[in-house]
Amino acid sequence: MLNTMDTSHPCPLCGAATPFAPRYPRAVCPQCAAQACDSQGRPLAFYNEGMGGGFYAILRESGQPYPSHESFIRGRRCYAEEARLGGILIQVVD
Numbered sequence: 001m002l003n004t005m006d007t008s009h010p011c012p013l014c015g016a017a018t019p020f021a022p023r024y025p026r027a028v029c030p031q032c033a034a035q036a037c038d039s040q041g042r043p044l045a046f047y048n049e050g051m052g053g054g055f056y057a058i059l060r061e062s063g064q065p066y067p068s069h070e071s072f073i074r075g076r077r078c079y080a081e082e083a084r085l086g087g088i089l090i091q092v093v094d
């Protein structure tokens with residue numbers, strides 16, 4: 001798309017138009033974020049801890065806590081964090 005407005009950017013992993021926030025210039029799209037795994041390829045799920053925010057992650061299959069922000073999406077190293085306005089946001093770091 002040539003007419004890229006500054007409210008969206010291409011996902012750094014798949015190129016899909018993704019809402020853009022200047023604070024998170026390397027954020028991936030929701031479809032890629034849903035594929036986040038740990039370093040051994042186990043699917044992860046990320047959550048806000050409660051109404052006041054906070055961040056936690058689990059291994060989706062076992063439900064075990066995953067005490068890290070590091071994640072991998074299709075082999076790319078990423079960092080998951082609590083977004084400023086709520087929700088979870090994943091950015092590519094490599």
Ligand SMILES: [Zn+2]
Nearest residue numbers: 011014029032
């Ligand atoms: Zn994507």
